[in-house]
Amino acid sequence: MAVNHTDLFPPSAMQAIDAAAIANGLCGRGLMERAGAAVAAAALRHWPEMKRALVLCGPGNNGGDGHVAARHLSAAGVKVERFGLAAKAGSDAAWALGRFPGAVADLALCRPEAGDLVIDALFGAGLDRALEGDVAVLIERVNAAAVPVLAVDLPSGVSGRTGRPTGPCFTAERTVTFAAQKPGHVLLPGRALCGAVEVADIGFPARMLTAPAPVSINHPALYLPHLRGPDAAAHKYSRGHLVVFSGPLISGGAARMAAEAGLKAGAGLVSLATPPAAVMAQAAHVTAVMQRSIDGLETLEGWLDDRRLAAFILGPGFGADATSAARARAYAAAVASAGRRLVLDADGLSAFTGHGETLHAIGAAIPLVLTPHEGEFRRLFAPLAEDKTLSKIERAQAAAARGAAIVVYKGADTVIAAPDGRAAVNVDAPAWLATAGSGDVLAGLIGALLVQGMPAFEAACAGVAMHAAAARRHGPGLTAEDLIAAVRPLPLTAA
Template identity: 65%
Template sequence: MAIENTRLFTPAAMGAVDRAAIDGSLSGPGLMERAGAAVAASALEHWPGLKRAIILCGPGNNGGDGHVIARHLARAGVPVERFGMKPREGTDAAWAFESFPGVIAALADYRPEAGDLIIDALFGAGLDRAVPDEIAKLIERAANAGTPVLAVDLPSGLSGYSGRPTGPCFRADRTVTFAALKTGHVLLPGRDLCGELEVVDIGIPSRLLANDDPVVLNDPSVYGTTSPAIDASSHKYARGHLVVFSGPLISSGASRMSAQAGLRAGAGLVTVASPPGAVMAQSAHLTAVMQRSVGDADALSDWLKDDRLAAFVLGPGFGHNELVKDYARIVLEAGRALVLDADGLTAFADTIADLSSFDAPKVLTPHEGEFRRLFPDLLDDDALSKIDRARRAASRVNAIVVYKGADTVIAAPDGRAAINCDAPSKLATAGSGDVLAGIVGASLANGRPPFEAACAAVALHAEAARRAPDHMTAEDLIAAI
């Protein structure tokens, strides 16, 4: 999926773009003609052997696209049948129907046959409620028959805002959308329900593809590069000193993985800060990663007099809730960057708002379960998308929030948000979160601003996973950074 415009739109924002284009020099029928022609071309390219095109037409502009699609496919020699609703008179969709008049059968009359391709032009992103019962039954018949589906703009039954089904929903094999992606295209499960995504230029000027809602796909236009800047005069401290706190002896492995990942990701030097009882175990495993014994808050405060300590990772395998809070406070009061992950998040489950008072750079990296412990009210609000939840959490704690998953959302307190949607499923392995925490720490130690640091780290984490072996372990992932 090669996308030139990385900005994401809600359906409402995209509707405003369409209206602005029509209020300018473009005509509604002209946009509809180009959209319908593009979908017809996609159908012919990807289903060259189709025996019958079943065009499901809604009453609005999505249905208008369907009438144009029907005309183009019929002219190409494909048998075409339309099911659905006639358009409202006086609309662009009515123009489209008049350009290819004919019978539109009732949705209840459709029965799948071998060789059919369903082209779903019912509602697209224009519906954010459950589909009517007759469409739900059609969706079930098509699914039972295994009939392929090509969706126009968005599969009917899927929220273009949240990416969640509103009820019964088509599972498309391919979705063709226009000008730019909607948030529902990339948030899960919407991304899976859309199948292969194709974004088509239908002539909307790029100057109109802007809005006041700064949500983008995570890519180099956000963070620049995943590698730290290095020149001939660089030295290890110029690339940043990262510290990873270790837990007790029995759980010290998580911190080692974070530390090794941080070193691989470009920190100039990395130190594991171990409690005295874990020093010998860490020494047996660490080589290029250094070690320091830090047993209590006083020892940490004394060490922080060294202003070369740039960033800290706190939480992987740490296990001591009260000490987490002490260490976090000391690091943040010293103005150093802090990544909170795993046990570092759990320790703040009931006091997460306390972090908002610190202005030092902070990045929180919760997975779904940790997010629920920290922000249960946000997860209980079904009206919120994953983007909404991440943004509100970021504002609440005055920190960057990396809301992890196959559709990781990185959000800043100022409202910026990026969605990373190219991480492979093999990241679902023990320790991959510890690795990400170390990469984020390295990116902060390099001196990046926290939002860009988190975006770069998430991108590097995903790229390393793509290059790692199938059935990888966290150690394989570190080696692939």
């Protein structure tokens, strides 16, 4: 089986797959043997000069993987010491322990030293409660010793479902997981606590690796099939006309950045819909971007008779006062009534605080993309934001269903979710992307892909990928203006 490195499975789904595989004739001990061998191979490959391998073995299958890894490392000439908890009699973990007899010392006796490698095979992804007692003390001791940790499946103490620590947890330099990654490997802070993640193929049939809801890492295969190639007969209108609503005189820069990003991302034509008092100020700053003076709802509704207007962006610098918020809701409803696509960002999102039913009605009528950062998400979907039991993926999925919209829940681990349960997690955004105006640029990228005919979920995934790629291309010291300049077209095929 070729390992799919992009699909994400919550621990409960992976446990069900494991049970189904064994029920269908796959040998559980064989799976454990291959898992432990993969861990030992990773240890030898990345720490060939280790003085000792301190293998911490839990009572379940994760601990069984650790016993197998210890046996392989010992056979390779590594000095191995095991510490752990008793395996349940008759279990596969007890079988693995029996194949490598010898002392398994109490966890309280483990004293890591310089030159040691700690292999954390205590609990893995299946545990979702705080670790206490000797385990918690040992975690603190290992972390303080500053020795490398190789985690089996997931660092003990990190939730495989949410990526959040449940209490004390290991900080691993590397993690070996099996068959597929879990959400905890890619959601923060789990991604940082896992270190580099290796996915080992231990023999699960590909037909069994079917997620209950399609959740994956954001990757080109999600969106490239929906990207249109260049057409020699194309003209600016066939490439799509994108409109960005501009705000008051003092805050027009955000809308300009969204508009300019839209041009760089391939929209054939981009216009600013500008209040009359701000038209001259915008004209002093834009060249390729066009303008239309919009002095109210009646003017907008008249312009919407032009069917070439394909998609709209509403929110960047639009205004956050009550009058602006009411105008934003009215403009969004007009766009929806005209059957156009819409991206709501920044002030356009805040305008719908307390107006969830109106937002859902708009999303039910047209392709709608919402791009909240953490604060905007909290204002718009307060009950979801306050529910500490949910992962970021689960929050985004629930918000997408409530808003009947694609939700781009921004951050270093941006989650893109659709009302039908699809979700993708972006994992390659650099830290320097956290800069003023970068969200306006993202809105422009997504809007440009919408006017070029991409479905909303795929356009959001592609826009997030373009955004991160542009930031990586530029490097540290990035400003929003730099980000726009660094935008490049998407490749037509995956690398």
